[in-house]
Amino acid sequence: MSTSTPRTLFEKVWQQHVVTEPAGEPTILYIDLQLVHEVTSPQAFEGLRLSGRPLRHPERHVATVDHNVPTTSIADRLVIADQIANAQVGALRKNCADFGIELFDVQDADQGIVHMIGPELGLTKPGMTVVCGDSHTSTHGAFGALAFGIGTSEVEHVMATQTLPQSKAKSFLIQVEGGPNGSLPAGVTAKDIILDIIGRIGTDGATGCVIEYSGSAIRALSMEGRMTVCNMSIEAGARAGMIAPDDTTFAYLNGRRYAPKGAAWDQAVAHWRSLATDPGAAYGRELHIDATRLAPSVTWGTSPGMVTSIDSSVPTLDQARSEADQKSFARAYEYMGIRPGTPIQEIKVDAVFLGSCTNGRIEDLRAAAKVVNGYHVAGAVRAMVVPGSQAVKRQAEAEGLDRIFKSAGFEWREPGCSMCLGMNPDILSPGERCASTSNRNFEGRQGRGGRTHLLSPAMAAAAAITGHFTDVRSWNFKS
């Protein structure tokens, strides 16, 4: 291929990682970094042992514990009461020791959700390929990395070969244009952008595609916001989401532990700048979104695509786009205990969860604390904040955010995945309704029978205070 052919960000990263393209087989793609956690790795390590294969590049693997650890206290995490969970964490410790992988354990100052610590430590960098046995690996695409979730057999494959056989995905450009300087309407966040996209294209709208997000509204987002957008690419069915690295990316990375330093930094930045999509490069598909028309979003059903704006109502059956959607709507009304046509703001909540790899970053906690400041959680609402990482927790405490949350009646927890998927003790009871900043509202996701509504941190905070979904655009901020 001529070097003058305009290429997309995805094509450039892809081509730089092609090990070989054997005839009649998928491309063998090099993987720069594999992130490891306790849940999807034990069978992969066991596979290596059974086959007698070494782990090829321990220095390209980093592990942490996040999915099943309790968030109540360090003591509860060091020895987990749930013996099966404890054994799983124990297996990770032994596996990391046996195979020479750096592990950020529960008591470590750098522990956190796997998709939080990669960026925080500067492990995730533009132009890399990043995988993890977790679908929200798409988060790392915010740096211009090609990052995607894989299954446990593939985790073992990467451990043994540092590669994956891959068929090249299609490219899908989603351009999001904001107001002046890419600004979003008041109260609208990165979470609302991605929920709107999923609502438009559906949960299989980007199957087989790598999405590249661009446009003034994306450029204006912080790295935290970009990670929120890329994180939920998988909820649109995409293999990955990517954003071209720019000055915002470099400012975030500069000085992080594993970012290059000195002259090497300048050399790296020069390389990273070359990754942006060339003018004139073609995408398989394009979608253009006018972000100035967006409003804060809330999901009403049991799929992230069942989403509407705070000022509207639960859609009726005749608003479903197909017969299959009608069937899903009917099932969702029943599961969610919700009537079609109900104004979203009339729906009361029992629980509020602030956290996850989608919205557990410092900017998310700041946005929520700003709403909470000076108020108290409504009546019987159970509200908790689970910072995404120890670094976020420390930063929030340094800023006094923990005091704002605690004095408002929120619980302030230790970092982990927590109620996003309820593998640890943080779960909903059957019938309990939760305003959650996480990424999935599937049946039983946060606990059997639990009812999840996805929304932004500020919107979740407002719901905690009033006890029902509330339009943050008309919030009376006391700070």
Added chain:
Amino acid sequence: MQPINILTSIAAPLPLPNIDTDQIIPKQFLKRIERTGYEDFLFYDWRRIQDGPDAGKPDPTFVLNKPEFSGAQILLAERNFGCGSSREHAAWAIAQFGFRAVIAPSFADIFFSNAGKNGIILAALSEAEVQTLIERCTANPKHRITVNLEAQTVSDEQGFQAGFPMDPFRKHCLLNGLDDIGLTLLHEDKLNAYESQRQNAFWLDPKPLNA
């Protein structure tokens, strides 16, 4: 991995779109460190009565609890089957329960990959074709479907015949029960060459020495 080619079986219809991996295998079973023993956890919550006095007991209305569908090796579902979490436990549970093929209009990407590594044929047919099969199997649980991997066809004894797409390499691996890792390591010379050619590209190292 068990080789597979031609499969003839009754089929269990699960006529819903967007069946996610949280439904296929709920989170509480992801704490195990074993690769086997997931068959009893397949669709765990859907197989049980959720509330009332009989909560927790098998739900007789759920297709996998109906004796007439017992032994089905083919699962029929609507579009976007296997969306959500990357948990390979979903593919393990489906295979260990006894299914060797899933027929649906479309599959989510990660599940698609996981299924291939566990000897499960995923046959994507058109919406209309899948509906035909769902109707026939619902009306007559004894209705048998044949999935032919070599020919990439799905057929039945009432003249139904449809083709499905299949990547030739994936087909080759399924037909022969091949281990992907061993196949990649056949290219180890290329891998070594690639690694040595880019050894100065420190910006691609998670922990570069100049950090």
